[in-house]
Amino acid sequence: MTLPLAEVGFAEATWILVVKSIVIFAAVFAIAPVLTVIERKVLGRFQARYGPNRVGPFGLLQPLADAVKLITKEGYRPDNAVPILWAVAPAIVIFTGVATLAIIPFGNVKDGVGFYGIDVSIGILYFFAFGSIAFYGLLLGGWASGSKYSFLGAMRSAAQLISYEISMGLALLGAIMMAGSLSLVSIVEAQDSIWYVIPQIVGFLIFMVAGFAEANRAPFDLPEADAELVQGYQTEYGGMRYGSYALAEYIEMFVVSGVAVTFFLGGWHGPGPGWLDPIWVLVKILALVFVFMWVRATVPRIRYDQLMSLGWKVLLPLATLNVLVTAVLVTTT
């Protein structure tokens, strides 16, 4: 069986792509702040309290207040920081987060326009490429800060990346083999009859666990580990540079949920007419984002050696086994 690596359904005019990129940027910077306030409210409910409800109706203007506060802060840089890298690092994280969102399909092609940023031929490899670059933002930020806590956080994020990226890729490989394509649009189309979460339940669980690590979320938020490392790689950052890192975490969470929805939860498939497709994707993504918050409210941060042993001794063998079994089943049937 040959995988159609460089075969893309159709090409769109350049101006459509430009418009789409603007829409994606606008959507991301509209969704991510709302996610911050939703997370704080949801976490509050988990702890039997309300969360922010003072600024605006239901506290929905809280991110606005936060942004104003962060932007008006003094831009402080430590003396022994590396100036350019220190300033660029938060931008890298934001950039990769937004760029990855481009490949999440929100619907099929309608009237010659696909409901996604771009259907790249390398498909999911694009996600992994940008996911790895995102860790450069953490690494550079931690290293360029010239602080020990930042450096420790950066090293942890590097170790975490290596331990989890492989299992994550292998977890998706099962779904890729069943669909026979790397393109995210084709993968969603292949789930017309059955969502891959049923045959690929192991892959789904592994992907979600690795996704928590990928998005630096609890219980794998060791790079920032505020109990031990102050704020890890973010320690020396303040103002909107810190805000960029915080925002990137939410974008990343949204992207990981989006990929999980695309690969395992049937993407835009759902009951109802065709125009409901993007809404179905959004609902599924938000449901997974809720799971992210739920887990954060429940599971304590695991120890560093536990993180390593979980990544290498549990997830990697399980993911490999899952891929082997899927491969055998796909080739025999």
Next chain:
Amino acid sequence: MSQEFPYLPDESVVAVQRGPQPGGAGGAYRAFGETLRGLKTTFARIVEGPVTIQYPEEKTPVYPRFRGRHKLHRFEDTGLEKCVGCSLCAAACPADCIRVVAAENDPDHRVSAGERYAEIYEINLARCIFCGYCEVACPFDAITMGHEYELADYNREDLVFTKEMLLAEPVERTPLRREGE
């Protein structure tokens, strides 16, 4: 073990860090189950709903014997002040925050029921420790501890409460806990 390592006194003394049993695949299974149990526990908190009392809008009810800001009382039938200016409260006050200056009652325009009345009655709430000794010392139950606890102000001078302020009914009543609550 103690023979092989004579510098280790006894195995019971050595703190050995062991992973929980079972380890390996059984441990992973157990951890997965325990995680699900944890998720269930936290979700139950959402179902229960918040227990927050939204303070400025809702107030924590106080107990009936709560010692808040002082109140001076009048007789309900005659409207005369109960305080006769005996200064026992000022004598009992450990924080020395009560100042009483007594004056003789004019028989035509009585202020209090006794021979004398308090011409000046001031409590410096910045000094008051809310011990309630004044209430205990008062022979006529003229002063009691009320239920108000929102006493913050911007100036210390504003915290000296005069007789008129102590006699006045509170603008807003503090919620009271019911019996057995």
